[in-house]
Amino acid sequence: MNEKALQILEQYDIKLLRSFGGRGAIMLETEQGLKILKEFAGSKTKLPYEQMLLGRLEEEGVCQVDRAVANLEGELLSAGEYDTTWIIKNWPSGKECDTHNEGDLIKSMQILARIHQAARGVWPSEEEITARLLGNDRETELEKHNRELKRVQGFIRSKRRKGSFELLFLKYAQEILEDGHYALNRLETLGYDRLRQKALEEEHICHGEYIHHNIFMGRREPAVVNFGHSEINVQVNDICLFLRKIMEKQNWNESLAGQMLSAYEKERPLSGEERTYLAICLYYPEKVWKLAHHYYNANKAWIPEKSTEKLRIFLGQETQRKQMLKHLFQFGI
Numbered sequence: 001m002n003e004k005a006l007q008i009l010e011q012y013d014i015k016l017l018r019s020f021g022g023r024g025a026i027m028l029e030t031e032q033g034l035k036i037l038k039e040f041a042g043s044k045t046k047l048p049y050e051q052m053l054l055g056r057l058e059e060e061g062v063c064q065v066d067r068a069v070a071n072l073e074g075e076l077l078s079a080g081e082y083d084t085t086w087i088i089k090n091w092p093s094g095k096e097c098d099t100h101n102e103g104d105l106i107k108s109m110q111i112l113a114r115i116h117q118a119a120r121g122v123w124p125s126e127e128e129i130t131a132r133l134l135g136n137d138r139e140t141e142l143e144k145h146n147r148e149l150k151r152v153q154g155f156i157r158s159k160r161r162k163g164s165f166e167l168l169f170l171k172y173a174q175e176i177l178e179d180g181h182y183a184l185n186r187l188e189t190l191g192y193d194r195l196r197q198k199a200l201e202e203e204h205i206c207h208g209e210y211i212h213h214n215i216f217m218g219r220r221e222p223a224v225v226n227f228g229h230s231e232i233n234v235q236v237n238d239i240c241l242f243l244r245k246i247m248e249k250q251n252w253n254e255s256l257a258g259q260m261l262s263a264y265e266k267e268r269p270l271s272g273e274e275r276t277y278l279a280i281c282l283y284y285p286e287k288v289w290k291l292a293h294h295y296y297n298a299n300k301a302w303i304p305e306k307s308t309e310k311l312r313i314f315l316g317q318e319t320q321r322k323q324m325l326k327h328l329f330q331f332g333i
Contacts, residue, residue, distance in 0.1 A: 005037060008086045011071040011078045027091065035069060036091040039084055040077055042228040047076055049123050049133060050227050053205060056122050057224075062114045064092045064216075064223035092223030097215035099249045102256065106263040108215050111222050112207070112242065113267030116235045119205035123232070135206065135233030138281070139184070139192050145289045146180045152292040153177065165295065165308040169288075172315055176285050183284040190276055199234045206231055210238040211245050236274050239264060240281040248287070248313075252320035254327055261328070279329035282321075287314045 005026050009016060015031040025038035042050075047068070054065040066089040068076040078086045097104045123129060153173040156166045198204075207214075208229025216223040243260060250256055264270075270278070291307055291314075326332045 004080060008037060008078050008080055008088075011073070012069065012088060013072060014069070014088070028088070034091045034093055035088050036066070037086065037088050039080075040087040044077065044085075045132065046228075049129070050230055051076065053119060053122050053227060053230055056118055057115065060118045062118050063111050064218065064221055065227070066090055066092070066223075066225040089225075092216045092218055092225065094216040094218030094223060097212040097217060099212050099246055102259070104215075104217055105246060105256070105260055107217065107222060108212070108242065109239075109260045109263040110267055111215070111224060112210060112238055113264045115207060115224065116204070116238070117268055119207075119230075119235075121203045122205060123203060125203065130200070130203070130232060133230075133232050134200065135208070135231035135237070137196065138234070138237070139187050142180070142184045142187060142284060145284075145286075145293075146177065146184060148296065149173070149177055149180060149289055149292055152296050155296065163303055163308075164305075165291075165303045165311060168308060168311055168315075169292065169295075176288050179283065179285050180289075183280050186280050186283075187277070190273060190280065192277065195234050195236075195273055195277060200232060203232055204235045206233045206235050206238045208238070210242045212242075234274075234277065236270070236278050236281070240278055243278075244282055244286065247282075247321070247324070248317070252317055252324045254320075254324040257324055258328055275329060276331070279325050279331035283325055283331060285314070287311075 005019070009028075014028070014035070017029045017031065019029070019037075020027050023036070025036050028035040028037055051068060054067045057063060057065050058067065069088045069090060070076055071078050071088075076087065078088075080086050097108050099105070123133060153170065156162060156170050156173075159166065162170070207224065207227060208231050209226055210224075214224060214226045216225070239261075243257060246260070247253065247257060261270075288311065291311055295303060295307065322332050
Protein backbone atom coordinates (compact mmCIF):
# COMPACT_ATOMS: atom_id res chain seq x y z
CA MET A 1 0.00 0.00 0.00
CA ASN A 2 1.35 3.44 -0.89
CA GLU A 3 2.04 6.22 1.61
CA LYS A 4 -1.02 8.22 0.55
CA ALA A 5 -3.38 5.33 1.30
CA LEU A 6 -1.68 4.62 4.61
CA GLN A 7 -2.23 8.25 5.64
CA ILE A 8 -5.96 7.83 5.04
CA LEU A 9 -6.12 4.48 6.81
CA GLU A 10 -4.56 5.98 9.93
CA GLN A 11 -7.77 7.98 10.37
CA TYR A 12 -9.78 4.76 10.94
CA ASP A 13 -10.03 2.10 13.62
CA ILE A 14 -9.37 -0.65 11.09
CA LYS A 15 -6.94 -3.58 11.45
CA LEU A 16 -5.47 -4.18 8.01
CA LEU A 17 -4.42 -7.70 6.98
CA ARG A 18 -3.50 -7.01 3.37
CA SER A 19 -4.36 -4.72 0.47
CA PHE A 20 -4.60 -5.12 -3.29
CA GLY A 21 -5.82 -3.18 -6.29
CA GLY A 22 -9.30 -3.60 -7.74
CA ARG A 23 -12.10 -1.63 -9.45
CA GLY A 24 -9.87 1.42 -9.80
CA ALA A 25 -9.43 1.61 -6.02
CA ILE A 26 -7.64 -0.13 -3.14
CA MET A 27 -9.25 -3.22 -1.68
CA LEU A 28 -8.63 -3.71 2.03
CA GLU A 29 -8.77 -7.12 3.63
CA THR A 30 -9.27 -6.33 7.32
CA GLU A 31 -10.20 -8.03 10.57
CA GLN A 32 -13.59 -6.34 10.15
CA GLY A 33 -14.12 -7.77 6.66
CA LEU A 34 -13.43 -6.67 3.10
CA LYS A 35 -13.52 -2.92 2.41
CA ILE A 36 -12.73 -0.54 -0.42
CA LEU A 37 -10.72 2.69 -0.20
CA LYS A 38 -11.09 5.24 -2.97
CA GLU A 39 -11.10 8.93 -3.67
CA PHE A 40 -14.60 10.32 -3.21
CA ALA A 41 -16.15 11.66 -6.40
CA GLY A 42 -19.80 11.86 -5.38
CA SER A 43 -22.00 14.50 -3.80
CA LYS A 44 -21.12 15.39 -0.20
CA THR A 45 -24.62 16.76 0.28
CA LYS A 46 -26.24 13.58 -0.99
CA LEU A 47 -24.02 11.12 0.90
CA PRO A 48 -25.99 11.13 4.21
CA TYR A 49 -29.22 10.34 2.34
CA GLU A 50 -27.50 7.53 0.46
CA GLN A 51 -26.46 6.09 3.84
CA MET A 52 -30.04 6.34 5.11
CA LEU A 53 -31.18 4.28 2.13
CA LEU A 54 -28.44 1.68 2.65
CA GLY A 55 -29.37 1.47 6.32
CA ARG A 56 -32.99 0.68 5.39
CA LEU A 57 -31.89 -2.06 2.96
CA GLU A 58 -29.63 -3.61 5.58
CA GLU A 59 -32.25 -3.44 8.33
CA GLU A 60 -34.85 -5.15 6.17
CA GLY A 61 -32.39 -7.81 4.98
CA VAL A 62 -32.90 -6.94 1.31
CA CYS A 63 -29.27 -7.39 0.30
CA GLN A 64 -25.73 -6.56 1.32
CA VAL A 65 -24.66 -3.00 0.51
CA ASP A 66 -21.49 -0.90 0.46
CA ARG A 67 -22.24 1.31 3.44
CA ALA A 68 -19.57 3.91 4.27
CA VAL A 69 -17.36 3.40 7.32
CA ALA A 70 -17.00 6.30 9.76
CA ASN A 71 -13.48 7.44 10.67
CA LEU A 72 -12.18 8.15 14.19
CA GLU A 73 -13.84 11.57 14.05
CA GLY A 74 -17.18 9.99 13.23
CA GLU A 75 -17.09 11.39 9.69
CA LEU A 76 -17.87 9.47 6.50
CA LEU A 77 -15.25 11.33 4.46
CA SER A 78 -11.56 11.74 5.23
CA ALA A 79 -9.17 14.44 4.05
CA GLY A 80 -6.06 13.55 2.06
CA GLU A 81 -3.25 15.55 0.52
CA TYR A 82 -3.91 18.41 -1.92
CA ASP A 83 -7.53 18.87 -0.79
CA THR A 84 -8.53 15.36 -1.87
CA THR A 85 -11.37 13.55 -0.11
CA TRP A 86 -11.44 9.81 0.52
CA ILE A 87 -14.02 7.26 1.59
CA ILE A 88 -13.89 3.71 2.92
CA LYS A 89 -16.86 1.44 2.33
CA ASN A 90 -17.76 -2.08 3.31
CA TRP A 91 -17.36 -4.31 0.28
CA PRO A 92 -19.10 -7.61 -0.47
CA SER A 93 -17.37 -10.83 -1.41
CA GLY A 94 -18.59 -12.78 -4.41
CA LYS A 95 -18.57 -12.42 -8.17
CA GLU A 96 -20.22 -9.86 -10.39
CA CYS A 97 -23.54 -10.76 -11.96
CA ASP A 98 -22.79 -12.81 -15.09
CA THR A 99 -24.66 -11.32 -18.06
CA HIS A 100 -24.83 -14.77 -19.67
CA ASN A 101 -25.97 -16.66 -16.58
CA GLU A 102 -29.75 -16.98 -16.54
CA GLY A 103 -29.83 -17.68 -12.81
CA ASP A 104 -27.83 -14.54 -12.01
CA LEU A 105 -30.08 -12.39 -14.18
CA ILE A 106 -33.32 -13.69 -12.70
CA LYS A 107 -31.93 -13.29 -9.17
CA SER A 108 -30.86 -9.72 -10.00
CA MET A 109 -34.40 -8.83 -11.00
CA GLN A 110 -35.79 -10.30 -7.78
CA ILE A 111 -33.31 -8.24 -5.77
CA LEU A 112 -34.24 -5.09 -7.70
CA ALA A 113 -37.93 -5.59 -6.92
CA ARG A 114 -37.13 -6.00 -3.21
CA ILE A 115 -34.99 -2.85 -3.29
CA HIS A 116 -37.85 -0.95 -4.90
CA GLN A 117 -40.30 -2.13 -2.25
CA ALA A 118 -38.00 -1.10 0.60
CA ALA A 119 -36.81 2.14 -1.03
CA ARG A 120 -39.94 4.18 -0.46
CA GLY A 121 -40.42 6.98 2.03
CA VAL A 122 -36.87 6.63 3.34
CA TRP A 123 -35.86 10.27 3.03
CA PRO A 124 -37.37 13.21 4.96
CA SER A 125 -40.49 14.62 3.28
CA GLU A 126 -39.21 18.16 3.03
CA GLU A 127 -39.64 20.17 -0.15
CA GLU A 128 -36.02 21.35 -0.29
CA ILE A 129 -34.63 17.84 0.24
CA THR A 130 -37.04 16.26 -2.25
CA ALA A 131 -36.10 18.83 -4.91
CA ARG A 132 -32.42 18.09 -4.37
CA LEU A 133 -32.91 14.33 -4.69
CA LEU A 134 -35.42 14.35 -7.56
CA GLY A 135 -34.24 12.73 -10.80
CA ASN A 136 -34.68 14.00 -14.34
CA ASP A 137 -38.05 14.13 -16.07
CA ARG A 138 -37.97 11.44 -18.79
CA GLU A 139 -40.33 13.34 -21.09
CA THR A 140 -38.08 16.39 -21.00
CA GLU A 141 -35.04 14.17 -21.59
CA LEU A 142 -36.53 12.57 -24.70
CA GLU A 143 -37.43 15.99 -26.10
CA LYS A 144 -33.78 17.08 -25.68
CA HIS A 145 -32.45 13.82 -27.10
CA ASN A 146 -34.64 14.14 -30.19
CA ARG A 147 -33.47 17.70 -30.79
CA GLU A 148 -29.86 16.62 -30.49
CA LEU A 149 -30.32 13.73 -32.91
CA LYS A 150 -31.80 16.21 -35.39
CA ARG A 151 -28.82 18.56 -34.92
CA VAL A 152 -26.37 15.72 -35.50
CA GLN A 153 -28.21 14.73 -38.66
CA GLY A 154 -27.99 18.29 -39.97
CA PHE A 155 -24.34 18.64 -39.01
CA ILE A 156 -23.32 15.44 -40.79
CA ARG A 157 -25.31 16.36 -43.89
CA SER A 158 -23.36 19.62 -44.13
CA LYS A 159 -19.97 17.87 -44.03
CA ARG A 160 -18.19 17.34 -47.32
CA ARG A 161 -16.10 14.38 -46.20
CA LYS A 162 -17.86 11.74 -44.17
CA GLY A 163 -16.39 8.78 -42.32
CA SER A 164 -17.92 5.32 -41.79
CA PHE A 165 -19.79 6.32 -38.61
CA GLU A 166 -21.22 9.43 -40.24
CA LEU A 167 -22.34 7.59 -43.38
CA LEU A 168 -23.99 4.83 -41.35
CA PHE A 169 -25.73 7.29 -39.04
CA LEU A 170 -26.97 9.38 -41.95
CA LYS A 171 -28.33 6.30 -43.75
CA TYR A 172 -30.63 5.44 -40.84
CA ALA A 173 -31.07 8.89 -39.25
CA GLN A 174 -34.62 9.45 -40.47
CA GLU A 175 -35.81 6.07 -39.20
CA ILE A 176 -34.10 6.69 -35.86
CA LEU A 177 -35.73 10.12 -35.57
CA GLU A 178 -39.15 8.65 -36.36
CA ASP A 179 -38.69 6.05 -33.61
CA GLY A 180 -37.63 8.79 -31.21
CA HIS A 181 -40.68 10.92 -31.96
CA TYR A 182 -42.99 7.91 -31.75
CA ALA A 183 -41.65 7.04 -28.28
CA LEU A 184 -42.10 10.64 -27.11
CA ASN A 185 -45.65 10.80 -28.46
CA ARG A 186 -46.57 7.56 -26.72
CA LEU A 187 -45.06 8.88 -23.51
CA GLU A 188 -47.22 12.00 -23.72
CA THR A 189 -50.42 10.01 -24.39
CA LEU A 190 -49.58 7.56 -21.59
CA GLY A 191 -49.89 10.28 -18.97
CA TYR A 192 -46.31 9.95 -17.79
CA ASP A 193 -46.79 12.92 -15.48
CA ARG A 194 -49.08 10.76 -13.31
CA LEU A 195 -46.39 8.12 -12.86
CA ARG A 196 -43.80 10.74 -12.01
CA GLN A 197 -46.13 12.55 -9.60
CA LYS A 198 -46.89 9.30 -7.78
CA ALA A 199 -43.16 8.57 -7.48
CA LEU A 200 -42.66 12.05 -6.05
CA GLU A 201 -45.56 11.89 -3.58
CA GLU A 202 -44.68 8.39 -2.32
CA GLU A 203 -40.92 9.04 -2.55
CA HIS A 204 -40.01 6.10 -4.75
CA ILE A 205 -36.22 5.77 -4.84
CA CYS A 206 -34.26 4.38 -7.81
CA HIS A 207 -30.77 2.90 -7.60
CA GLY A 208 -29.86 5.01 -10.63
CA GLU A 209 -27.11 2.73 -11.98
CA TYR A 210 -28.50 -0.79 -11.66
CA ILE A 211 -26.16 -2.69 -13.99
CA HIS A 212 -24.34 -6.00 -13.71
CA HIS A 213 -21.10 -4.38 -12.51
CA ASN A 214 -22.92 -3.23 -9.36
CA ILE A 215 -24.52 -6.58 -8.50
CA PHE A 216 -22.65 -9.35 -6.66
CA MET A 217 -23.69 -12.94 -6.25
CA GLY A 218 -22.29 -14.03 -2.90
CA ARG A 219 -22.40 -17.51 -1.38
CA ARG A 220 -24.82 -16.49 1.36
CA GLU A 221 -26.67 -13.46 0.06
CA PRO A 222 -26.47 -11.12 -2.94
CA ALA A 223 -25.11 -7.58 -2.74
CA VAL A 224 -25.72 -4.33 -4.59
CA VAL A 225 -23.23 -1.47 -4.53
CA ASN A 226 -22.68 2.06 -5.85
CA PHE A 227 -25.90 3.82 -4.87
CA GLY A 228 -24.31 7.21 -5.56
CA HIS A 229 -26.80 7.87 -8.38
CA SER A 230 -29.87 7.06 -6.27
CA GLU A 231 -32.74 9.50 -6.73
CA ILE A 232 -36.47 9.96 -6.38
CA ASN A 233 -37.99 8.92 -9.68
CA VAL A 234 -40.11 6.33 -11.47
CA GLN A 235 -38.56 3.05 -10.38
CA VAL A 236 -39.22 1.44 -13.75
CA ASN A 237 -36.16 3.42 -14.92
CA ASP A 238 -33.97 0.89 -13.07
CA ILE A 239 -35.70 -2.04 -14.78
CA CYS A 240 -35.27 -0.39 -18.16
CA LEU A 241 -31.55 0.27 -17.71
CA PHE A 242 -30.76 -3.24 -16.51
CA LEU A 243 -32.96 -4.99 -19.06
CA ARG A 244 -31.63 -2.90 -21.94
CA LYS A 245 -28.00 -3.54 -21.00
CA ILE A 246 -28.63 -7.29 -20.77
CA MET A 247 -30.73 -7.50 -23.92
CA GLU A 248 -28.04 -5.73 -25.94
CA LYS A 249 -25.68 -8.55 -24.93
CA GLN A 250 -28.34 -11.25 -25.41
CA ASN A 251 -29.56 -10.08 -28.83
CA TRP A 252 -32.96 -9.15 -27.34
CA ASN A 253 -33.78 -12.69 -26.29
CA GLU A 254 -37.55 -12.60 -25.85
CA SER A 255 -37.75 -15.71 -23.68
CA LEU A 256 -35.07 -14.48 -21.28
CA ALA A 257 -36.62 -11.01 -21.07
CA GLY A 258 -39.96 -12.58 -20.19
CA GLN A 259 -38.40 -14.67 -17.43
CA MET A 260 -36.59 -11.63 -16.00
CA LEU A 261 -39.78 -9.57 -15.94
CA SER A 262 -41.71 -12.42 -14.35
CA ALA A 263 -39.05 -12.68 -11.63
CA TYR A 264 -39.46 -8.97 -10.86
CA GLU A 265 -43.27 -9.11 -10.87
CA LYS A 266 -43.40 -12.07 -8.48
CA GLU A 267 -41.97 -9.65 -5.92
CA ARG A 268 -43.59 -6.40 -7.10
CA PRO A 269 -46.27 -6.51 -9.82
CA LEU A 270 -46.18 -3.69 -12.37
CA SER A 271 -49.26 -1.67 -13.25
CA GLY A 272 -50.43 -1.39 -16.85
CA GLU A 273 -49.04 2.15 -17.05
CA GLU A 274 -45.66 0.99 -15.71
CA ARG A 275 -45.44 -1.81 -18.30
CA THR A 276 -46.27 0.61 -21.11
CA TYR A 277 -43.72 3.09 -19.78
CA LEU A 278 -41.09 0.34 -19.72
CA ALA A 279 -41.90 -0.58 -23.32
CA ILE A 280 -41.63 3.07 -24.40
CA CYS A 281 -38.22 3.45 -22.76
CA LEU A 282 -36.95 0.24 -24.34
CA TYR A 283 -38.31 1.32 -27.72
CA TYR A 284 -36.50 4.65 -27.66
CA PRO A 285 -33.16 4.42 -29.60
CA GLU A 286 -31.12 5.32 -26.50
CA LYS A 287 -27.94 3.67 -27.77
CA VAL A 288 -27.93 5.75 -30.94
CA TRP A 289 -28.51 8.95 -29.00
CA LYS A 290 -25.55 8.16 -26.71
CA LEU A 291 -23.27 7.51 -29.68
CA ALA A 292 -24.49 10.65 -31.46
CA HIS A 293 -24.11 12.72 -28.29
CA HIS A 294 -20.53 11.53 -27.79
CA TYR A 295 -19.72 12.15 -31.45
CA TYR A 296 -21.20 15.65 -31.48
CA ASN A 297 -19.49 16.74 -28.26
CA ALA A 298 -16.10 15.11 -28.88
CA ASN A 299 -13.28 15.63 -31.36
CA LYS A 300 -14.99 14.93 -34.68
CA ALA A 301 -11.64 14.80 -36.50
CA TRP A 302 -11.15 11.29 -35.11
CA ILE A 303 -14.07 8.91 -34.58
CA PRO A 304 -13.23 5.57 -32.94
CA GLU A 305 -14.03 2.54 -35.08
CA LYS A 306 -15.70 1.15 -31.95
CA SER A 307 -18.46 3.76 -32.29
CA THR A 308 -19.21 2.57 -35.81
CA GLU A 309 -19.26 -1.04 -34.64
CA LYS A 310 -21.63 -0.23 -31.75
CA LEU A 311 -23.99 1.56 -34.13
CA ARG A 312 -23.83 -1.36 -36.56
CA ILE A 313 -24.67 -3.84 -33.79
CA PHE A 314 -27.63 -1.74 -32.61
CA LEU A 315 -29.03 -1.50 -36.13
CA GLY A 316 -28.49 -5.22 -36.66
CA GLN A 317 -30.63 -5.97 -33.58
CA GLU A 318 -33.54 -3.72 -34.56
CA THR A 319 -35.81 -6.51 -35.77
CA GLN A 320 -35.30 -8.63 -32.63
CA ARG A 321 -35.74 -5.63 -30.33
CA LYS A 322 -39.02 -4.53 -31.88
CA GLN A 323 -40.35 -8.07 -32.08
CA MET A 324 -39.61 -8.57 -28.38
CA LEU A 325 -41.49 -5.38 -27.49
CA LYS A 326 -44.42 -6.39 -29.69
CA HIS A 327 -44.70 -9.87 -28.19
CA LEU A 328 -44.07 -9.01 -24.51
CA PHE A 329 -45.87 -5.65 -24.35
CA GLN A 330 -48.01 -5.51 -27.52
CA PHE A 331 -46.06 -2.36 -28.26
CA GLY A 332 -44.85 -0.86 -31.52
CA ILE A 333 -45.86 0.90 -34.70
